[in-house]
Amino acid sequence: MKMNGAGVWLRGISGAVMAFLYLPILVLTVFSFNDSRLSAVWQGFSWHWYGVLWHDAALLAAAANSLLVGVLSTSLVVLLGLPAAMGLERLRGKGVRVVETIFLLPLILPEVMMGVALLLFFVMVRWPLSLATVVIGHAAFNLPVVVVLVRARLQKLDPRLEEAARDLGASAWETFYRITWPLIRPAVLGAALLAFTISLDDFIVTFFVAGPGSTTLPLRVYSMIKSGLSPEINALSSLLVLLSMGLVGLSLVLQRR
Amino acid sequence: MNDLSIDIRALVKRHGETVAVDHVSLQIRRGEFFSLLGPSGAGKTSLLRMLAGFETPDAGEIHIDGRSMADVPPNRRPVNLVFQSYALFPHMTVAGNVAFGLEMQRVPRGEIAGRVEATLELVRLSDKRDRMPGQLSGGEQQRVALARALVNRPAVVLLDEPLAALDQQLRQQMQSELKSIQVQVGITFVCVTHHQEEALALSDRLAVMRQGRVMQVGRPEDLYERPENLFVARFVGASNEIEGVLASVEAGTGDLLPQGLAPMRGIRVSVPAGLQSGAPVVMTVRPERIRVTPGQGAEAGGNCLHGVVETMRYIGSEWQGVVRIGESVRWTIHAPNAGSGNRPVAVGAPVLLHWSPDDGVVIPLI
Amino acid sequence: MLAPGLLWTALFCLLPILVVLAVSFATRGTYGGVLWEFSLENYRDLLHPLYGRILGQSVLLAAMTTGLCLVMGFPLAYYIARLPPRRQALWLVLIMIPFWTNFLVRTYAWIFILRTEGLLNTLLLQLHLIQAPLDLLYSNEAVLLGLVYGYLPFMVLPLYAAIERIDPALIEAAWDLYADRWSLFRLVLVPLTKPGIIAGCVLVFIPSLGAFLTPDLLGGARSMMVGNLIQHEYLVARDWPLGSALSLVMMLIVTGSIVWYLRAQAPRDGERGAG
Numbered sequence: 001m002k003m004n005g006a007g008v009w010l011r012g013i014s015g016a017v018m019a020f021l022y023l024p025i026l027v028l029t030v031f032s033f034n035d036s037r038l039s040a041v042w043q044g045f046s047w048h049w050y051g052v053l054w055h056d057a058a059l060l061a062a063a064a065n066s067l068l069v070g071v072l073s074t075s076l077v078v079l080l081g082l083p084a085a086m087g088l089e090r091l092r093g094k095g096v097r098v099v100e101t102i103f104l105l106p107l108i109l110p111e112v113m114m115g116v117a118l119l120l121f122f123v124m125v126r127w128p129l130s131l132a133t134v135v136i137g138h139a140a141f142n143l144p145v146v147v148v149l150v151r152a153r154l155q156k157l158d159p160r161l162e163e164a165a166r167d168l169g170a171s172a173w174e175t176f177y178r179i180t181w182p183l184i185r186p187a188v189l190g191a192a193l194l195a196f197t198i199s200l201d202d203f204i205v206t207f208f209v210a211g212p213g214s215t216t217l218p219l220r221v222y223s224m225i226k227s228g229l230s231p232e233i234n235a236l237s238s239l240l241v242l243l244s245m246g247l248v249g250l251s252l253v254l255q256r257r
Numbered sequence: 258m259n260d261l262s263i264d265i266r267a268l269v270k271r272h273g274e275t276v277a278v279d280h281v282s283l284q285i286r287r288g289e290f291f292s293l294l295g296p297s298g299a300g301k302t303s304l305l306r307m308l309a310g311f312e313t314p315d316a317g318e319i320h321i322d323g324r325s326m327a328d329v330p331p332n333r334r335p336v337n338l339v340f341q342s343y344a345l346f347p348h349m350t351v352a353g354n355v356a357f358g359l360e361m362q363r364v365p366r367g368e369i370a371g372r373v374e375a376t377l378e379l380v381r382l383s384d385k386r387d388r389m390p391g392q393l394s395g396g397e398q399q400r401v402a403l404a405r406a407l408v409n410r411p412a413v414v415l416l417d418e419p420l421a422a423l424d425q426q427l428r429q430q431m432q433s434e435l436k437s438i439q440v441q442v443g444i445t446f447v448c449v450t451h452h453q454e455e456a457l458a459l460s461d462r463l464a465v466m467r468q469g470r471v472m473q474v475g476r477p478e479d480l481y482e483r484p485e486n487l488f489v490a491r492f493v494g495a496s497n498e499i500e501g502v503l504a505s506v507e508a509g510t511g512d513l514l515p516q517g518l519a520p521m522r523g524i525r526v527s528v529p530a531g532l533q534s535g536a537p538v539v540m541t542v543r544p545e546r547i548r549v550t551p552g553q554g555a556e557a558g559g560n561c562l563h564g565v566v567e568t569m570r571y572i573g574s575e576w577q578g579v580v581r582i583g584e585s586v587r588w589t590i591h592a593p594n595a596g597s598g599n600r601p602v603a604v605g606a607p608v609l610l611h612w613s614p615d616d617g618v619v620i621p622l623i
Numbered sequence: 624m625l626a627p628g629l630l631w632t633a634l635f636c637l638l639p640i641l642v643v644l645a646v647s648f649a650t651r652g653t654y655g656g657v658l659w660e661f662s663l664e665n666y667r668d669l670l671h672p673l674y675g676r677i678l679g680q681s682v683l684l685a686a687m688t689t690g691l692c693l694v695m696g697f698p699l700a701y702y703i704a705r706l707p708p709r710r711q712a713l714w715l716v717l718i719m720i721p722f723w724t725n726f727l728v729r730t731y732a733w734i735f736i737l738r739t740e741g742l743l744n745t746l747l748l749q750l751h752l753i754q755a756p757l758d759l760l761y762s763n764e765a766v767l768l769g770l771v772y773g774y775l776p777f778m779v780l781p782l783y784a785a786i787e788r789i790d791p792a793l794i795e796a797a798w799d800l801y802a803d804r805w806s807l808f809r810l811v812l813v814p815l816t817k818p819g820i821i822a823g824c825v826l827v828f829i830p831s832l833g834a835f836l837t838p839d840l841l842g843g844a845r846s847m848m849v850g851n852l853i854q855h856e857y858l859v860a861r862d863w864p865l866g867s868a869l870s871l872v873m874m875l876i877v878t879g880s881i882v883w884y885l886r887a888q889a890p891r892d893g894e895r896g897a898g
Contacts, residue, residue, distance in 0.1 A: 010701065013702070014698060021775065025729065087625035099625065105637065112833050113873060139631070140631070143628060164338070164344040165361075167331050169409070197723065201726065203836060204835055208854075222727060225727075225734065229734070237731055240725045245723070248719075248720065
């Protein structure tokens with residue numbers, strides 16, 4: 001491709017912006033293998049800090065909590081979101097916009113607002129903060145994610161396919177089970193993976209609604225950062241980056257299909 | 258009565274303000290290839306979707322094989338639809354698609370295999386049975402869609418613009434294939450199309466629709482030779498028209514006195530029953546019934562008008578031209594390609610147009 | 624089928640917001656908690672210079688973040704939109720990946736780089752470019768950097784979508800009609816991509832305004848933003864009514880910018896045909 005002056009200039013800026021996006025993560029990962037307590041000076045390659053992670057009982061407990069919250073809240077939003085997306089797709093008339101807005105509300109709300117509102121709500125209804133309140137919180141902000149993604153897939157689905165199934169004698173349930181579900185399954189799995197990733201990564205809402213003993217991985221990372229830096233955080237961060245990248249990559253592949 | 262397949266009585270369907278189907282009544286016989294022909298917005302697709310059960314009539318009734326279809330959902334109707342977009346299930350093989358309807362009806366597995374095989378044989382797709390729909394050509398997809406409907410042996414197969422998605426050449430080939438399959442299976446076919454040539458070629462009978470109403474029902478030759486109104490005359494084939502008033506009507510024949518034209522002699526026409534002298538009418542003649550000769554001298558017998566050739570185009574099999582008669586009447590003419598591509602008449606030349614009184618169809622102006 | 628999901632959102636999102644609304648008009652109890660006595664005191668308190676300063680600073684920081692993202696994002700989005708389709712997809716995925724990695728971790732990465740004993744200072748010291756470590760962290764600039772870093776993808780994606788839709792012939796026509804680069808940008812690109820620009824700005828502005836982690840981790844004592852103030856009122860000062868009033872003001876600003884965005888997205892009469 002021929003490049004004029006502006007092209008080179010554009011390319012330079014674009015490259016620089018990309019470097020800005022990736023360098024911090026890259027540097028962090030590289031230094032997670034640093035064999036030194038002084039984390040910013042390179043002393044040689046080592047798996048040491050990953051070993052430390054593996055023996056950190058509090059961290060492992062937090063990871064288990066995160067996993068549990070992720071699985072439970074994701075299952076919940078899929079069970080709630082799939083029928084909701086299908087219902088929205090079938091809805092006609094003036095009410096659609098109102099219903100849509102209510103569903104999207106958690107997506108447009110600032111996270112802090114979502115966190116304090118849930119906290120206040122749980123306190124008011126005297127619901128003790130626990131891992132359960134965290135699951136509810138995550139399911140609240142992840143529901144629109146599933147609804148939006150599944151609905152996008154449903155909108156791309158030819159409505160004639162469902163009509164064809166009905167015409168060939170299928171009941172409503174058979175139409176869903178034999179036609180609709182196989183066609184949207186990858187998108188639903190993709191949405192679920194994304195919701196799981198967001199749940200795994202969430203800090204703010206968890207921060208407000210987590211009860212004692214329900215520390216999740218991000219909460220643990222936060223308190224580690226606040227209480228003084230150790231190369232252990234680099235190792236943990238690198239793992240988390242790798243994990244989200246893998247999950248999101250898989251989710252994207254599934255949604256493409 | 259017992260050879261009636263579909264009985265539609267005073268069917269009405271409104272979409273908001275517009276009336277999509279306006280008091281349509283039709284009787285379709287068993288084993289008949291019946292077409293609904295009309296421009297877009299004529300209500301033919303609405304009618305088809307009401308037959309399939311996807312739309313509910315606002316008034317009127319549909320009976321299929323003598324059974325009322327009111328409150329019968331699409332999955333319980335003895336009809337199967339071939340969708341315009343085919344709507345083949347993209348995640349199932351060809352055989353899977355064809356077997357779907359039988360599986361839904363809980364037909365025993367052994368029987369399903371046999372019927373699927375036989376139907377794929379019928380549409381000549383046995384070798385493609387394990388392909389996915391995405392791997393098939395347009396014509397093959399069309400045949401799968403047809404097989405998927407036929408395999409259920411429904412009382413009626415509905416076809417929504419079955420050939421619209423195919424290119425010109427494939428269209429003609431599929432036309433004859435569709436017709437021969439229909440004859441073989443003997444099932445009632447109801448076909449929606451906006452393509453008049455296709456409707457004429459395929460149908461035993463057809464209904465021409467316009468703005469929700471049926472304009473005329475009949476065999477293809479009835480509609481082409483004896484259109485009952487100007488819409489049908491113009492929509493089915495080309496129509497050359499002269500407005501005028503009837504005179505000296507007697508025993509089914511009469512004279513047409515054209516408006517603003519001085520014919521060489523009175524135009525003889527056959528007059529449908531019920532029209533009297535003095536009735537304002539339009540006479541229409543098909544282009545291929547008109548004989549064109551150069552010059553001005555009148556010949557004896559038949560009808561004859563003067564004209565001037567305005568355009569002439571060569572399309573290979575024949576010449577097609579426009580002749581101006583008087584000030585503003587323009588007729589389309591088709592002249593046979595007599596040989597060596599010679600122009601039968603020159604542009605700008607005065608010509609004579611001849612046609613037989615039997616070929617002029619008189620349509621009353623209301 | 625809608626009912627369970629709708630009920631869920633109503634119960635755990637709509638209702639909590641209404642609780643916040645109610646509490647914002649209540650009175651603070653002596654030992655924290657809420658006394659149900661109607662008062663406008665909390666909103667009057669917001670006019671206090673301290674709160675006003677934090678509110679103003681938040682809006683300013685969010686606006687600067689938006690501006691910087693726009694300046695950095697536009698060339699990048701334009702560059703991507705002009706790439707061959709396969710490379711476009713690759714670049715878009717590359718833009719999205721950081722956005723989907725843990726926000727906490729990404730913020731931490733900047734602490735690791737910027738702090739006194741951090742990577743940048745170590746590097747500069749080793750190269751003898753500086754004699755003493757620089758105070759880079761815990762400042763408004765660090766917060767700004769963190770916010771831009773965090774929300775840049777929100778700007779690039781809608782900009783890309785808008786630029787990609789422009790018919791290349793329009794740009795060629797502008798060249799053909801003697802436009803220079805600046806005129807091309809100002810008179811053709813900006814008007815045609817306006818919906819994308821507005822979408823990007825709103826998408827960056829909203830989370831920036833409500834940011835909590837970035838100012839909490841990268842900011843100093845004087846870089847508090849509304850998000851931190853709300854957290855402080857709730858969890859430290861335990862003044863829930865005041866915290867609720869603050870939350871609602873923030874939500875009002877956010878809603879305002881969304882309404883503005885929706886207005887700008889709706890096609891005006893006469894523009895419909897050209898699209």
